[in-house]
Amino acid sequence: LHQCLRSGALPLARRVHLHLKLTGLKRALPSRTFLANQVLALHFRCRRPADAWALFDRMHARNAFSYNAMLAGYARLGMLPPVRRVFDGMPEGARDVVSWNTMIIALARAGSGCEAVEMYVRMRRSPGGACSQFSFSGLLxxxxxxxxxxxxxxxxxxxxxxxxxxxxIISSSLVDAYAKCWCIDDARKLFAEMPVKDVLTWTTLLSGYAKSGDFVSARRLFDEMPEKNHFSWTALIAGYARKGLSHEALDLFAIMMKEGVGPDQFTISSALCSCTGISSLKHGKQIHAHLIRTLFNPNAVVLSCLIDMYSKCGSLLEGQRVFDCLTYNKRDTVLWNTMISAFGQHGHGKNSIRLFEEMIGIGTKPDSNTFDAILTACSHSGLYAEGIQIFNLMSQDHGVYPNEGHYACFVDLLGQAGHFEEALGRILKTPIRSSFLVVMHPIHSSSIAA
Known part of the structure; x- marks a missing residue:
C-alpha cells in the first residue's frame, strides 16, 4: 500500500485493499496500527473521508502518523472543521512538527491567514518549539x-x-510573497541576492512585474531568462492581456508558437481575450484552428472565451456553433451564461430566454451572472414583461437574491415599460436604494419616454 500510494498507483492500491477484505485481514486493521495508517491514507486518496474516520475511530493504538494522516487527508480535501477537531483531540506529546505544519498550511489555504499565523506562534511557544522549512511555506x-x-x-x-x-523553494516562495504583496522592490532585491535560481524563481518575479504593470522590466527579465517554460510565456502573455495590451500579447503568443512551446488552457484563454480586445476575428479563428488541429482539449474557460470572442467580433453564428457542438454534460453555468449574454448583445432576447429555459430544464443551476445576462438581454430587446417575470422568480424559484446590478436592470425594465410609480416604489423598498446607479435608471427611462 505504501509503495502504491507513493507512486500514485491508485488502482493497484484498491486491489490491495480488496485483498485485505477477501482474506479477512480487514477485520484486524484496528489492532494493526502500521497497516491501518496506510489504509487511512488510501481512503483519503479515494476521497472517502467517512471511511477514514470510521477506521480511525476503531483503532486500538494511534501514533503520530495516524493523526498526521487524518490531518493531511482532511486538509487535502479542504475540510477545515474536521482538521481542527483531529488536531484539538491529539493527546499531549503526540503533536510533532508535521502536525503543526499541516495545520498551518490548512488554515492558510482555507483563507484563515490570521489563525495560521497564530498557529505558528503557538508552535514556536510549545515544548520544543521546533519548526522546519515547511512551516514557512504555510506561513508565506x-x-x-x-x-x-x-x-x-x-x-x-x-x-x-x-x-x-x-x-x-523557501527563497522562491519569499520572492512570490513579496511580489503578491506589491513589494516588487523587495522581491527584486531578494532575487538578486539568490546564488541559485531555477525557472520557477525567474517566472515568479516575471509574474510580479507583469501584475504590477511594469512591462519594461517584465520583458527585459523575460529576455534574460536562461530557460523558459510555458508558465513563463503564459505569465507575460496573461499580464499583457490583463492590462489591455492585446497586440503585445498576440505578438508574444505568435513567437511562443513558432518556438514550439505548447500553450496551456490559461495561455489560450489569455490569447482569445486579446483577440476580443482588438476585435480581431482573424487571429481568433487562427487560434481556434490550432485547437482543432492539435486535438487540444479545452476547458470551460477556454470555450467560454472562444464563444465570447466570436460574439464580440461580430460572428455570433460561429460562437453558437461552438456552443451547439457541446453535449449537455460539458456545458457548465459559465458556458450557458456566455451564450445567453452573446444573444443579448446582438439583440436576440428571445433566443436568450429560450436558452435560459433550456438551461433550467436540464437541471443546471443559474447563478447571479446568469440573471445579469438574461435581464440585460430582455432590456436590450424590449422584452419588458418577460424580464420583469424572470426577476420576480429569481429568489423564489432559483434561490438567487438580487444584487445592485439586478435591481438596476429591473428598474430599467419597469421604467421602459412605463411603470414609473412601481419603479420608484421598488427603489424605496430595496436595501440598496441609495445606489446612484439604481436611482439613475428610472430617470434615464423617464427621459427616453419624454
Whole structure:
C-alpha cells in the first residue's frame, strides 16, 4: 500500500485493499496500527473521508502518523472543521512538527491567514518549539492571503535567522510573497541576492512585474531568462492581456508558437481575450484552428472565451456553433451564461430566454451572472414583461437574491415599460436604494419616454 500510494498507483492500491477484505485481514486493521495508517491514507486518496474516520475511530493504538494522516487527508480535501477537531483531540506529546505544519498550511489555504499565523506562534511557544522549512511555506501563503508586507518581512527575517534562505523553494516562495504583496522592490532585491535560481524563481518575479504593470522590466527579465517554460510565456502573455495590451500579447503568443512551446488552457484563454480586445476575428479563428488541429482539449474557460470572442467580433453564428457542438454534460453555468449574454448583445432576447429555459430544464443551476445576462438581454430587446417575470422568480424559484446590478436592470425594465410609480416604489423598498446607479435608471427611462 505504501509503495502504491507513493507512486500514485491508485488502482493497484484498491486491489490491495480488496485483498485485505477477501482474506479477512480487514477485520484486524484496528489492532494493526502500521497497516491501518496506510489504509487511512488510501481512503483519503479515494476521497472517502467517512471511511477514514470510521477506521480511525476503531483503532486500538494511534501514533503520530495516524493523526498526521487524518490531518493531511482532511486538509487535502479542504475540510477545515474536521482538521481542527483531529488536531484539538491529539493527546499531549503526540503533536510533532508535521502536525503543526499541516495545520498551518490548512488554515492558510482555507483563507484563515490570521489563525495560521497564530498557529505558528503557538508552535514556536510549545515544548520544543521546533519548526522546519515547511512551516514557512504555510506561513508565506498566509502572508499573501492577508496582503501584509510587514508580516512577510518578519517571516523573511526568521527564515534568514534559521538558515533556510539557501533553500530554493523557501527563497522562491519569499520572492512570490513579496511580489503578491506589491513589494516588487523587495522581491527584486531578494532575487538578486539568490546564488541559485531555477525557472520557477525567474517566472515568479516575471509574474510580479507583469501584475504590477511594469512591462519594461517584465520583458527585459523575460529576455534574460536562461530557460523558459510555458508558465513563463503564459505569465507575460496573461499580464499583457490583463492590462489591455492585446497586440503585445498576440505578438508574444505568435513567437511562443513558432518556438514550439505548447500553450496551456490559461495561455489560450489569455490569447482569445486579446483577440476580443482588438476585435480581431482573424487571429481568433487562427487560434481556434490550432485547437482543432492539435486535438487540444479545452476547458470551460477556454470555450467560454472562444464563444465570447466570436460574439464580440461580430460572428455570433460561429460562437453558437461552438456552443451547439457541446453535449449537455460539458456545458457548465459559465458556458450557458456566455451564450445567453452573446444573444443579448446582438439583440436576440428571445433566443436568450429560450436558452435560459433550456438551461433550467436540464437541471443546471443559474447563478447571479446568469440573471445579469438574461435581464440585460430582455432590456436590450424590449422584452419588458418577460424580464420583469424572470426577476420576480429569481429568489423564489432559483434561490438567487438580487444584487445592485439586478435591481438596476429591473428598474430599467419597469421604467421602459412605463411603470414609473412601481419603479420608484421598488427603489424605496430595496436595501440598496441609495445606489446612484439604481436611482439613475428610472430617470434615464423617464427621459427616453419624454
Amino acid at each position: 501563503v498566509a502572508c499573501v492571503r492577508l496582503g501584509m508586507p510587514s508580516l512577510t518581512r518578519q517571516v523573511h527575517g526568521q527564515v534568514l535567522g534559521m538558515g533556510y534562505l539557501a533553500n530554493l
